[in-house]
Structure formats: structure tokens, C-alpha cells
Amino acid sequence: MKKSIAAxxxxxxxxxxxxxxxxxAQAQSDAxxxxxxxxxxxxxxxxxxxxxxxxxxxAVPAALSTAGSTLTVVAVEASADGTVYVLERASDGAxxxxxxxxxxxxxxxxxxxxxxxxxxxxxxxxxSAAGEVxxxxxxxxxxxxxxxxRLS
Amino acid sequence: MSHARALSATFAAxxxxxxxxxxxVRAQAGRSCEQARPTPALVARGxxxxxxxxxxxxxxxxxxxxxxRAGQDLGxxxxxxxxxxxxxxxxxxxxxxxxxxNQCGTAVADIYRQGLGEFFLxxxxxxxxxxxxxxxxxxxxLMAELSGPPGxxxxxxxxPYSIVSYAWGQKYQxxxxxxxxxxxxxxxxxxxxxxxxxxxxLQFKGYEPTTLRLGPLTRLGGxxxxxxxxxxxxxxxxxxxxxxxxxxVDSVFAWLPRAGLGAAPVTLKLQ
Numbered sequence: 406m407k408k409s410i411a412a413x414x415x416x417x418x419x420x421x422x423x424x425x426x427x428x429x430a431q432a433q434s435d436a437x438x439x440x441x442x443x444x445x446x447x448x449x450x451x452x453x454x455x456x457x458x459x460x461x462x463x464a465v466p467a468a469l470s471t472a473g474s475t476l477t478v479v480a481v482e483a484s485a486d487g488t489v490y491v492l493e494r495a496s497d498g499a500x501x502x503x504x505x506x507x508x509x510x511x512x513x514x515x516x517x518x519x520x521x522x523x524x525x526x527x528x529x530x531x532x533s534a535a536g537e538v539x540x541x542x543x544x545x546x547x548x549x550x551x552x553x554x555r556l557s
Numbered sequence: 558m559s560h561a562r563a564l565s566a567t568f569a570a571x572x573x574x575x576x577x578x579x580x581x582v583r584a585q586a587g588r589s590c591e592q593a594r595p596t597p598a599l600v601a602r603g604x605x606x607x608x609x610x611x612x613x614x615x616x617x618x619x620x621x622x623x624x625x626r627a628g629q630d631l632g633x634x635x636x637x638x639x640x641x642x643x644x645x646x647x648x649x650x651x652x653x654x655x656x657x658x659n660q661c662g663t664a665v666a667d668i669y670r671q672g673l674g675e676f677f678l679x680x681x682x683x684x685x686x687x688x689x690x691x692x693x694x695x696x697x698x699l700m701a702e703l704s705g706p707p708g709x710x711x712x713x714x715x716x717p718y719s720i721v722s723y724a725w726g727q728k729y730q731x732x733x734x735x736x737x738x739x740x741x742x743x744x745x746x747x748x749x750x751x752x753x754x755x756x757x758x759l760q761f762k763g764y765e766p767t768t769l770r771l772g773p774l775t776r777l778g779g780x781x782x783x784x785x786x787x788x789x790x791x792x793x794x795x796x797x798x799x800x801x802x803x804x805x806v807d808s809v810f811a812w813l814p815r816a817g818l819g820a821a822p823v824t825l826k827l828q
Contacts, residue, residue: 524601533596537596538599538600549672550608550672552653552674
């Protein structure tokens with residue numbers, strides 16, 4: 406029987422909503438190529454929308470925190486504010502959903518059946534497909550290093 | 558005065574394309590706006606540099622630093638870093654960087670408050686951070702500015718942007734220029750209320766911009782090839798003698814200790 410972790414969603418952190426314009430920005434003499442497409446996500450429990458403050462206390466689910474795990478995209482759902490990828494772990498069928506906000510999801514391979522590799526770094530989990538980042542899910546340390554706010 | 562013999566590699570690339578054949582250089586202009594996907598390695602390295610920089614800044618005891626990154630290779634032009642921001646430690650603990658970012662492919666920019674992650678989650682040329690710890694009195698003035706109302710913090714921001722804006726002009730304002738003009742305003746909040754006053758203070762304190770040696774073909778190529786490159790703010794006598802004076806990280810890092818406003822730069826490099 407499949408272990409269901411469907412209740413666990415990885416959703417775009419509210420703090421990063423509306424980042425499309427800021428992340429298009431580049432610094433003087435810099436080419437902010439990667440940042441313009443950086444799909445930052447955070448963990449939300451439950452199907453309903455949960456604010457960023459609530460996400461801070463939620464741990465990354467086990468299926469997505471084991472380095473080297475291979476997941477498969479089993480469903481893709483586009484919405485107004487992002488794209489949800491339903492992922493399944495090959496070894497035991499455990500599932501999780503990843504929500505990538507807005508424009509950050511563009512260009513990502515979104516075909517059902519795509520393999521997603523789990524990478525673990527000190528500040529979070531990097532989910533990648535075909536060598537490109539699908540989502541970065543920061544842990545507490547990562548969240549402390551991330552913030553985006555336009556002041557002008 | 559520090560000198561650089563030519564402009565950045567990126568800029569030079571489309572300068573050559575434009576000058577050599579007068580080809581449709583718009584294709585070159587889009588180079589820095591390519592929507593490439595980040596690789597796992599880029600995220601891992603950028604976040605590692607952010608994490609280690611945060612730890613080093615905590616250990617330094619400073620509350621405010623002038624923080625730089627190396628977004629592209631400017632070494633052959635005598636420049637080591639490409640971009641700086643004003644970084645400070647929040648009461649909650651994390652460091653934040655306030656800096657000016659150009660909207661990709663446009664001639665305007667805005668001020669952002671970001672984490673160290675965003676600051677280094679870029680396609681960096683070198684995974685290296687550098688910072689100057691300002692003198693305690695300077696840190697106090699900057700902290701008041703950085704933790705104050707955003708509307709006040711951005712009062713010297715001017716949206717029109719050119720990466721080579723004239724250091725003593727007000728038509729455009731590039732990222733590093735905003736940072737030091739804001740430093741000036743932070744130091745003299747009662748008397749500095751506009752960019753001209755900030756620049757007068759910088760001159761009084763002995764700041765000297767980098768002089769880029771850019772010939773006419775390079776200028777033409779840059780101007781035609783990119784929305785965020787302009788030279789019409791530079792005085793004719795300097796422009797037509799190929800002297801483009803602009804604010805660079807390296808010139809700021811040389812000036813701060815010289816003016817007694819900060820310590821010698823510190824670097825942190827990932828292996």
C-alpha cells in the first residue's frame with residue numbers, strides 16, 4: 406500500500422509571491438540569469454492555503470529529503486499562481502506535491518513521467534529534473550538566507 | 558584614481574558585434590536576459606556562499622557591512638567585483654542586503670531588500686564574497702537608514718539606469734552609485750536631501766570613481782546594443798577623450814579605508 410503524504414504540499418512561500426518582476430532584475434554588470442528563474446518553494450501542510458509564517462515550522466517530508474532519491478512526476482496542475490507537481494517516490498510509492506510559484510515554473514519539463522532527483526544541501530532540498538532545478542525547498546537555515554522585497 | 562582600460566566583458570562583446578559589422582545588435586542585447594534554468598550545482602554553491610558569508614559576518618561582530626559579489630570577470634579591466642549592496646544584521650538575526658537591481662533588458666532599476674541567498678544565487682563568475690566593515694559611527698548611521706522607513710531609504714533612488722552612469726551626474730544612477738550616495742545621505746541626514754548634495758559630500762570625502770577607457774566604437778556598440786548602457790550623461794570633454802568615470806566596487810573599497818570610513822576589505826572564497 407502506498408504511503409500517502411499527499412497532504413503535504415510544497416507551496417510557494419507567500420514572502421516570494423510577486424517575485425516575477427524582482428527576479429527578472431539584474432545587478433550592475435551582472436547577468437542574473439539563474440535568479441530570474443529560481444523556483445523557491447516552502448513546505449505547507451494541508452490542501453488549503455497556508456501563509457508563509459505557518460510554513461516556517463513545517464519540515465520537508467522524508468520522501469523529499471533523502472539525497473539521491475528518485476521521484477517521478479505523476480501529475481501536473483497549472484493554476485493562476487503557479488504549477489503543482491505531484492511526485493511519487495519510486496522505491497515505495499510515497500507521494501508529495503510540489504508547488505512552484507508563477508513564472509518560476511516556466512520552461513520546466515513538466516511531462517508526466519519525468520524523473521526528479523533529490524539533492525540535499527545545508528540550507529534545504531534541491532529537486533531537479535534533467536540537470537535543471539525544479540524547486541528549491543529551503544529548511545530553517547535556508548529560509549533565514551532568503552528574502553525578497555521591493556522597496557522602490 | 559583607479560583605472561580600467563575597457564568596459565566589462567559582456568559590454569565589450571556586444572560592442573565588438575556592433576562596431577565590427579553594424580549588425581542587428583539587438584540579438585546581443587538580450588544575452589543577459591536569457592531564461593536559463595539554474596542547475597543544482599549553481600543553487601548549492603550560491604547558497605553555500607550565502608551561508609558561509611552569514612557565519613563570517615556574524616563572527617565579525619559588525620552590524621552593517623558594504624558587501625560585494627563578482628558577477629562576471631572584470632579582472633582584465635582592473636576590477637575584481639561587479640556589484641555591491643548595503644548589508645545589515647536584523648534584530649531577528651538574518652542578514653539582509655539592500656541594493657539596486659536593473660530590470661533585465663530595460664533602462665530602469667529599483668531598490669530591493671533581499672537575503673544573502675538571493676544576493677549570491679546568481680550565475681557568479683567567482684564564488685567569492687567581499688566586504689568592508691564600516692567604522693562604528695558609520696555603521697550606526699547606516700543602520701538607522703537601513704532599518705528605517707523604506708520611503709526614506711530610497712529617497713536618493715533614481716529609476717533611470719545606465720551601467721556606466723557618470724559618477725557626478727544625475728541623469729542615470731547605477732547600483733553602486735546608489736549605494737554610496739545613500740551612504741552619504743546616511744552620514745549627513747539633516748543636510749543631504751538630493752543626489753547633488755550626496756555627490757558633493759562624496760567629493761569632499763575624497764571618493765574617486767574608476768575611469769574606464771572606452772573608445773568611440775565601444776561606446777557606440779554598447780549604446781546601440783543594450784537598453785541599460787548610455788553615455789550621454791558624461792561631460793563631452795571626458796566622453797570624447799574616452800574617459801568614462803563611473804562608480805565601481807573596487808574604487809569604493811579603496812576609498813572607504815582611505816577616507817577613514819571603514820576597514821580594509823575582507824574576502825571569503827569558496828574552494
